[in-house]
Amino acid sequence: MEEIINLLSGRLVTAKEIDQTDEFMASLKIPGLQIFPAIEKSGSRLTCLRCGNRTNFHQNICQCDLIECLYCLQCLNFGKLRTCDKLYHLEETATAHYWKRNQSYLAWSGTLSEQQAQASEEICQSYQTGGQRLVWAVTGAGKTEMVFEAVNQALMAGGKVALATPRIDVANELAPRFKAAFPEVTIQLLHGQSEESYSGAAFTIGSTHQLIRFKAAFDLLIIDEIDAFPYDGDPMLYFASVRAVKESGAQVLLTATPSPSHEKQIKEGKMPVSILPARYHRHRLPVPVHRWVGDWQSLIQAGKVPIVFKRLLSQLLKRRRRVLIFMPHIDRMLTFVKLCQQAFADYRFESVSSKDPDRISKVQNMRDGHYDFLFSTTILERGVTFANIDVIVLGSEDQTFTTAALVQISGRVGRKPKWPSGDVYFLHYGKTKASNAAIRQIKTMNEQARKRGLIDD
Template sequence: MIIKHMKGEIYMDRGVDPDKYICHRCSNDMKRYFYKYHSAYHGTDVVYCLKCVNIGRSDSVTPLRVIHTARKPEPCRYHLDFELSEAQQAASDRIVEALSAHSDMLLYAVTGAGKTEIVFEAISLARRRGMNVAFVSPRIDVVKEVHLRLSGAFRDSDIDLLYTGVKETFEHRFTVCTVHQLYNYIDHFGLIIVDETDAFPMSSDRQLLNAVRRAAAASSTTVLMTATPDRGMIEFAGAENVVTLTRRYHGHDLAIPKVVWQGITKDVNRRRLPAGLEGLITGILEKGRRVLVFVPEISLMEKLQPLVAAKFPGADSVYSGDEERYGKVDSMRNGRTRVLLTTTILERGVTFKNLDVIVVGAETFNSDSLVQICGRTGRKTDDPVGNIWFLAEYNTGHIRRTIRIIKNFNAGRTTL
């Protein structure tokens, strides 16, 4: 079933129970996430849910309507430019088995393992059997990138793309969307793949977990994919259903970050480009490479960017609310920009050639973020390693854990 605003049969008389403060669409039951006002038009108080308002309002005066969809198999052929590695193939087989057994799965894979391609066969099989498929991620950037890749591979399939404000829908049979969009589906998908699961607090945000569970059909498979699993994810899939991939698709080791003990805020506040940072960028550019400089806060980035650009003309910066964000990323991709300062918005979902990475204020990042950031380098077969520097004022558990996770991957071990 799919929840639709204006059409379909009534599923619930109202979207929100105004007495108990429960949203029937997203199952939010925390009173502080509801808003109440008096509506002269309705002649009564109206309560609406703030948790899911960005996919359309669920309130106490409007019924929730649903439409039913019939299952429809399709041949669902796909095209891959390369052959899966032995490890990728083994992981792909496990997911196909899980699909037949209707069990869930956790794909614990190093960044750059080629996770997306590993689920192609399961997607194809699910669609051949008439199951609806959803590929979801908490991040809009990832959703867009994945939609492009899937559309390129599954050329005969109509693939929906859904995220806040954007809807490209066919028949909701093969859907790529943000996790929040799942609030609109009930008992619908036979296969749900959650990419970058660590980017939202799956274990602590019950609503999102509920959304995945409720959107899944009675007999279904949910595949969680992550480079940094937590206990909640393992519990979700079941410890016996964890598949690990410690090698990148091209087989090379991950670069180990080099830590430079240097804070930069003092210099930046005096409007000086920190010498250590300048030296690193100079070295990178001299080798004909390009660099992403990760900065913990927008306010610091705004001060740092002009200092970097004064020394390295063309150095740009990007953050999540930046309207020119996609143009700037393109510019980095085609090499017009060679130094790009960024917040964690580019920590995942992007691939640039000949890329090195510098993290300033590394002591303020958590290890999930740091692992993803390191994963930006060495993603291409013709540039399989790359360099990573952490500029940190002091050591932290997260820095140590990041280095341990990466060393373990290189040794073929996982960090659980």
């Protein structure tokens, strides 16, 4: 019984998702257990109570007694949810959990910079008062370390904490960092590829998709990279992230590129914000440079390497720079890589994409200095760090390269204190609003950092 209570507390799940049946659940006498129809009907309006969908339903072939049984199309990836299904929820206890204590859980021995310390204090204040806070921090500002103290305070108070991110690889990278910072805390890693299942742990790290199974569960929810796909622009994931927090809880949103709606809320004073315009190593952000490359796609189709690209890459390589080259589409990238094998036969290089089964090993080879340059789609726009590199974006006019993507791509350069600078080139067949906005945003952050005395160059 205790195990089932743990699986239901602060969650919204079907019986099948906790390896039970509706018949068994009906036989339980758990005080406070709430049972909801999976798809609620009010007049002619339907609402999926798991994901909030009100429009996308499909007729279900079912053996139930209902005249019309439908299923939700919006959250189908989480398992078919039908009109005849039930969702179970047990309110997360209002009292502190067994891990409440007066002694700090935080074992991290690092030191925060001045701006990190200020942001950390503001995040802690938001945890104490509840509500939302946006942390707008440039790439390389050290966002992870800034949330440590708020996580610590929530755990010491016996509360539940979650950190969600749109990308599984980022969750995998963050989990060991938090486990090292909080070695005495049970931390679960939940996403579609992890082998763990939820057990009511004090601290949950996972993909934003996992939030769809929670309701009023967390005292502190941190969402990293809110500008990243698939969280950005997905109303289902936004709905789930709001519902997952307790009414008295706090939600901390981390981003390097706020959405226009968030920027509007900031200007109107409706969104508390912590702005960190500088990297922790006190050097300015590299500012991208536009360079005309012409109709590069037609040149590649004709079996030619664009001369502007060839000259630029050759110059960088002669300066013994390693280069990360971003292209918008996999098929065009693979074609271009073959052309470059002839044009740059004396150099070592590879390509990676979301479809590349050897992506992880190739990225590590780049880190270890085994390649002179590496081609990539936007799969490497965030979540990876290479020392001492320059960046070329070939085809920056492509709609794949949003402002957020270009800011993140530019942020791959100069992240290490030993190599705090580097060059970023947008090779284009026409400047775009997105590329202009990315450059403008980076310049603005540098100006703010300089005014606040946060950078030395």
